[in-house]
Amino acid sequence: MKKYFLLFSFCLILVVCISQIPNISNQLAEECYTLSVVNGEAIESVSCKGVIEEAYDGFIARVQISEEDINRVKVGQMTEVSCKALGKKTLRGKVKELSNYAYKVVYGGVNITVIDAVIDFEEDYEGLKSGYSVTAEIIYTELKNANILPFEGVAQEKNGRYYVYRIDDNWAVKEYVDIAFEDEKGAVVLGECNFKTICEEPQKLSGDFVRIKNVGDN
Numbered sequence: 001m002k003k004y005f006l007l008f009s010f011c012l013i014l015v016v017c018i019s020q021i022p023n024i025s026n027q028l029a030e031e032c033y034t035l036s037v038v039n040g041e042a043i044e045s046v047s048c049k050g051v052i053e054e055a056y057d058g059f060i061a062r063v064q065i066s067e068e069d070i071n072r073v074k075v076g077q078m079t080e081v082s083c084k085a086l087g088k089k090t091l092r093g094k095v096k097e098l099s100n101y102a103y104k105v106v107y108g109g110v111n112i113t114v115i116d117a118v119i120d121f122e123e124d125y126e127g128l129k130s131g132y133s134v135t136a137e138i139i140y141t142e143l144k145n146a147n148i149l150p151f152e153g154v155a156q157e158k159n160g161r162y163y164v165y166r167i168d169d170n171w172a173v174k175e176y177v178d179i180a181f182e183d184e185k186g187a188v189v190l191g192e193c194n195f196k197t198i199c200e201e202p203q204k205l206s207g208d209f210v211r212i213k214n215v216g217d218n
Contacts (some may be wrong), residue, residue, distance in 0.1 A: 009165075020084065022053075030172070030204075030213070031212070031213060032093055032165075032213070034198070035152060035153040035199070035200050036187060037147055037149055037152045037157045037193060037198065038150070039144075039145060039147055041142070041143065041144055041149070042141075042143045042148055042183050042188045043139050043141060043142050044140060044141035044183065045137040045141075047136070047138075048063040048064055048065045048069070048117070049133065050062050050116060050136065051131060051132065051133055051134075052128050052130055052132040052166070053130055054130040058121070059124075059125070060118050060119070061079075062116055063116070063117050064097075064115070065104060065115050065117050066112055066114055069116065072084040072138075073098065073117065074098075075096065076094055077138055077139060078093075079092070079136050080092060081093060081121075081134050081135070082134065082135050083133070085133075086125070086128075088134050091121055091134075092123075093120055095118070095138060097118040098116075098117050099117070100154065101136050102114065102115050102118075117138075117180055119136060136182065141187065146180075147192070148186040149188075149191070150186045150200075151184050151187060152201065153198040153199060153201075154187050154202070155202040155203040161176055162177050162178070162179050163176045164198045164202055165198060165202045166195035166199075167195070167212075168195075169212055170213070172199045172209070173208065173209055174205075174209075177189055177193065178190040178191065
């Protein structure tokens with residue numbers, strides 16, 4: 001009986017050890033374009049629309065914030081305002097005031113509840129007129145040295161986990177990443193990342209280690 005028990009224990013240990021062996025692709029090489037991880041400024045913001053109004057000491061922007069976004073907006077937050085009448089110029093300002101009341105408006109045939117916010121500009125911008133329409137980005141997260149992954153280099157499993165294939169010599173190594181948020185530049189990594197180059201379209205690769213041949217950089 002002891003003999004069979006030892007044999008069973010050995011087999012169990014062997015199965016556990018085998019299960020820990022990385023899944024190495026049996027293909028000799030996969031073609032893979034490479035993408036660079038960008039380090040730079042990343043922002044998370046609430047987008048809203050409104051109009052320019054004339055105040056006693058200059059112009060302000062009065063914008064409508066959806067009730068779904070209002071919990072992320074606070075007085076004092078920086079804003080970037082664009083106005084079609086002024087072309088590509090970006091107007092900088094801060095949230096000066098939030099209304100105590102909400103009301104309903106119709107956007108695209110749908111009733112939504114909004115809260116008014118007043119944006120005070122950093123300076124007296126020339127060319128503003130009362131009634132001009134504006135779009136404002138109210139910034140509630142701003143990272144100066146964020147690691148940003150190009151969208152084309154990030155994939156998601158069915159369980160919701162994000163992953164990339166980082167480049168390690170002639171191998172693509174699967175690595176899971178935590179995404180803090182997405183901005184227009186790409187997916188912002190939560191915390192540090194220990195790689196600078198990743199594969200494009202990682203969903204086309206399989207296995208923990210895939211031998212690759214680089215055919216170009218994007």
